Each structure stands twice: as C-alpha cells, then as structure tokens.
Amino acid sequence: xxxxxxxxxxxxxxxxxxxxxxxxxxxxxxxxxxxxxxxxxxxxxxxxxxxxxxxxxxxxxxxxxxxxxxxxxxxxxxxxxxxxxxxxxxxxxxxxxxxxxxxxxxxxxxxxxxxxxxxxxxxxxxxxxxxxxxxxxxxxxxxxxxxxxxxxxxxx
Numbered sequence: 001x002x003x004x005x006x007x008x009x010x011x012x013x014x015x016x017x018x019x020x021x022x023x024x025x026x027x028x029x030x031x032x033x034x035x036x037x038x039x040x041x042x043x044x045x046x047x048x049x050x051x052x053x054x055x056x057x058x059x060x061x062x063x064x065x066x067x068x069x070x071x072x073x074x075x076x077x078x079x080x081x082x083x084x085x086x087x088x089x090x091x092x093x094x095x096x097x098x099x100x101x102x103x104x105x106x107x108x109x110x111x112x113x114x115x116x117x118x119x120x121x122x123x124x125x126x127x128x129x130x131x132x133x134x135x136x137x138x139x140x141x142x143x144x145x146x147x148x149x150x151x152x153x154x155x156x
Contacts, residue, residue, distance in 0.1 A: 003113045004106035006143055007126045007136030013038045014048055014093060021089035024053055036125050036134055037097050043132035044125050046097040055096060056088045057081040103127035106135055113138060 012030070014023050014037045027035065027050060034049025059076075061068050088095075103125040104113050117124055123139040 001110040003104045003108040003126050006146055007138045008142055009136040011137035016094035017092050020091050020093055023048055023093050034122050038134050042134055044103055044127050044134040046099045047101050048093045048097045052096040057084045105129045
C-alpha cells in the first residue's frame with residue numbers, strides 16, 4: 001500500500017491571500033488543526049493551522065531572539081488576546097503559514113507515510129512527483145478509518 005491509497009483526494013484548501021480571520025473561522029468551525037495552502041495552479045505552498053493562530057495572540061516578547069523564557073507572570077484576559085488577534089485578522093495567511101511539513105509522493109510506502117504522520121503530528125500533503133500539484137491529504141482520520149474498515153463489519 002502507498003500514500004495515494006490512504007489520502008483524501010478532495011481536501012479543503014486555503015489560498016495564500018486568504019485572511020487570517022477567514023482561515024481562523026474555518027479552522028475553528030470545522031475543528032481542523034491545519035489546512036494545506038495552494039496557489040492559483042493548485043500548487044502546494046505550505047500549511048496554515050492553529051499554531052499560527054496561537055503565535056498571533058501570544059505576547060510578541062516570547063518570540064524575540066532573546067525572548068522571555070518564563071511567562072508565568074503574564075496574566076491576560078480573552079479580551080487582551082482578541083485585541084492582538086484583531087491587529088492581524090486582515091493580514092494574509094502567507095505571513096505565518098508553515099513550510100516545515102514535507103509532502104509525500106503518491107507512491108510513498110504507507111508505513112513511511114505513517115511514520116511521517118507520527119513524527120510531525122500533522123496532516124501530510126500528497127504532492128504529484130516532479131510538480132508541486134496537491135493531490136490530496138493524509139490525516140490521522142483517513143488512516144484510522146481505513147484501519148478500522150479493514151476489519152470488516154462486526155457480527156451482531
């Protein structure tokens with residue numbers, strides 16, 4: 001078995017120009033951890049997810065090169081966090097999308113794909129070899145559903 005047999009061939013995608021607010025609403029409504037970002041040619045360019053959203057609302061001092069190591073003294077309200085979110089909500093998701101999640105080819109062996117899924121703890125894009133075209137996504141859900149379905153129906 002390989003990656004193409006485990007992927008969702010019709011994944012929900014975002015565009016680099018989508019706003020952080022639009023993407024956040026979609027992610028929160030559907031409880032996604034991350035979504036692939038594609039350009040106008042459906043070329044995979046990165047991932048956008050909840051980590052980006054958290055980074056936008058956590059105080060900036062935490063992320064400075066010599067930033068704060070201990071933040072236990074900072075006490076913020078949800079209103080404080082929303083204020084920080086409102087400062088970036090109209091920005092394009094391209095300002096913080098991740099390029100760290102490496103795509104797999106459709107013929108990547110399933111076990112290798114599952115190891116990458118395990119290590120990254122994020123859905124994996126499946127990209128056409130020799131191009132950047134997104135063919136699908138593999139998540140824990142796709143793998144789990146296929147494993148459970150392999151056992152066939154249970155007798156009552």
